[in-house]
Amino acid sequence: xxxxxxxxxxxxxxxxxxxGRRGTGKSALTYRLEKHWAREKSNIVITLAAEEDQVxxxxxxxxxxxxxxxxxRAGSRLIWRYALMLELGERLSARYxxxxxxxxxxxxxxHLKRWRSAGPDFLxxxxxxxxxxxxxxxxxxxxxxxxxxxxxxxxLESVLIDxxxxxxxxxxxxxxxxxxxxxxxxxxxxxxxxAIYALSDLDSAFPQIKTIVFLRDNVFRAIAxxxxxxxxxxxxQTLRLHWDTYQLFNLIxxxxxxxxxLDIENSQRVWDRCTANELQHQDGFKKCLQMTLYRPRDILLxxxxxFYNAAKQGRNxxxxxxxxxxx
Numbered sequence: 001x002x003x004x005x006x007x008x009x010x011x012x013x014x015x016x017x018x019x020g021r022r023g024t025g026k027s028a029l030t031y032r033l034e035k036h037w038a039r040e041k042s043n044i045v046i047t048l049a050a051e052e053d054q055v056x057x058x059x060x061x062x063x064x065x066x067x068x069x070x071x072x073r074a075g076s077r078l079i080w081r082y083a084l085m086l087e088l089g090e091r092l093s094a095r096y097x098x099x100x101x102x103x104x105x106x107x108x109x110x111h112l113k114r115w116r117s118a119g120p121d122f123l124x125x126x127x128x129x130x131x132x133x134x135x136x137x138x139x140x141x142x143x144x145x146x147x148x149x150x151x152x153x154x155x156l157e158s159v160l161i162d163x164x165x166x167x168x169x170x171x172x173x174x175x176x177x178x179x180x181x182x183x184x185x186x187x188x189x190x191x192x193x194x195a196i197y198a199l200s201d202l203d204s205a206f207p208q209i210k211t212i213v214f215l216r217d218n219v220f221r222a223i224a225x226x227x228x229x230x231x232x233x234x235x236x237q238t239l240r241l242h243w244d245t246y247q248l249f250n251l252i253x254x255x256x257x258x259x260x261x262l263d264i265e266n267s268q269r270v271w272d273r274c275t276a277n278e279l280q281h282q283d284g285f286k287k288c289l290q291m292t293l294y295r296p297r298d299i300l301l302x303x304x305x306x307f308y309n310a311a312k313q314g315r316n317x318x319x320x321x322x323x324x325x326x327x
Contacts, residue, residue, distance in 0.1 A: 001251050005241055009033060015203035015211040017196060017234060019220045020241030023297030026214040029241075030176040033212070037172045044091045044171040046084075054123035055181030055191075061130040062187045066140030069186040069193075069226050075144045076194025081201055082151045083126045085160055086115040088171055088209075092163045101163040107152055108159045157205060164208045171206070173199060175213040182219060189222050196223070196234060248299055249285055255300070260316075274307075276317040287320065291327035302326055 006029060009016060020026050030047065038045045065075030089112055092098040102108055118128035133143070133150060148154070164171070178192050192215070199211035215223075220238075224230045243251075253267035256274050264270050272280050279287065292298030306322040 001254050003247060003251075005029070005239060006032065008239060009212060010036065013210070015200055015237055016213075016239050017220070017237045018212060018214045018239050018241065019217055020214075021217045021293075021295065023293075023295035024241040024243065025296050026216075026241065027176055028296075030174050030214060033172075034174055037170075040170075042167070042169045044088070044169055045174070046087055046091065046171065047174045047176070048122050049175075049177045050123055050180045051177075052181040054121065054127075055178075058123060058127050058130065058191065059181070059183075059187055061127060061134070062191055064130070064134050064140070064143055065190075067186055068140075069190050070228075071140050071144060072186055072190025073193045073197065073227070075140075075147060076191045077197040077201070078144070078147045078151065078153065078194075079126060079130060080195045080198035082153055082156070083122065083129065084173065084198060084202060085153070085156050086111055086125075087122060088160060088173075089156070089163070090115065091171075092160070092167065095167050095169070097166040098163040098169075101159060101166055105155075105159045107155045111152065111156060161206065164206060169208065171209045173202070173209065173211045175199065175211070178213065179216040179219050184218075184222050186226075189219075189226050192219060193223050193227055193234075200233065200237070243294055243296060245282075245286065245289060245294075248289065248294065248296065249282070251296055252285070252299060252303065274317055276319050278320045279318060279323070288323055291323060 003025075005018075005025075009018070009029065010033070018026060018029065027049075030049070034045055034047050037043050062072055062076065065071045089102060089108060093102045093112065102112070114129075114132075115125055118125035129151075133147065138146075175195065178195060182188050182192070196213055196215075199213055202209050203211045223234065227234065249271070250267055253270040256262065256270050257264065260274065262270055262273060264273060268281070271285060275284055278284055288299060288302060291302055302323065303318070305326040306318045309322045309325055310316065310318045
């Protein structure tokens with residue numbers, strides 16, 4: 001379903017932080033946007049979805065940046081930026097025109113060689129890189145101050161700018177499920193805030209790059225509380241996912257039309273065809289919504305089970321008793 005939020009993300013030229021509660025469709029948007037942009041062969045689409053164990057594995061290594069939120073954010077920002085640039089460099093190296101710029105840089109090739117052997121997935125590679133930069137005896141401030149130089153971030157950025165100009169491609173970076181393994185402390189919040197800042201840095205440095213990060217509402221609120229620069233650097237990029245009755249009704253009727261192969265255009269008629277008695281019309285749909293938190297996931301689960309209950313009794317229309325039993 002092409003919601004206004006989906007169309008906004010497609011058409012916007014700027015990076016976005018998409019915020020929504022559980023079940024509001026963040027992962028569905030990630031999937032659909034990736035599918036849309038991947039159709040264009042010239043596009044480079046990088047999709048990152050963290051797993052709980054991967055994030056938990058990174059957390060102890062962040063202690064090298066100290067226990068202050070701003071220190072963790074600053075260190076994480078550089079690590080994320082470095083890792084994302086190498087992931088992009090890896091994709092560009094497979095394209096003939098870009099590979100010349102990549103291969104001609106000894107620095108880039110050295111970092112890519114280490115990146116390729118660092119682990120099977122993005123966060124495992126990041127963990128390996130973090131381990132390699134840890135030096136005993138250094139203070140957190142010194143570690144952060146040396147990080148950009150040690151990782152040659154400016155040099156790698158320059159190579160990637162040349163490579164992207166050679167291929168004339170767009171790169172879209174989609175980051176989802178950062179809340180997996182999340183804990184609301186300086187390490188957890190600083191790590192995610194660092195990712196947001198790193199994506200914003202890439203969006204600013206490379207005209208060909210568009211970034212979108214999907215965040216759960218509670219994580220976003222924690223960042224707003226901790227980050228003193230939030231209103232200046234993050235708030236203006238935010239898109240909040242909000243579903244009203246009209247949007248949820250159209251979503252459900254589209255699903256019903258598809259599920260029952262109904263050749264009916266009007267959404268109200270589709271709903272009335274699949275319901276009976278008190279559930280007919282808009283008021284009937286609103287009775288269903290009263291059993292939910294006004295999220296797509298809730299209403300879909302409710303109606304799926306209600307139709308299953310009806311089918312067991314040989315009916316193809318649901319009634320209020322089916323909704324009550326399910327709710």
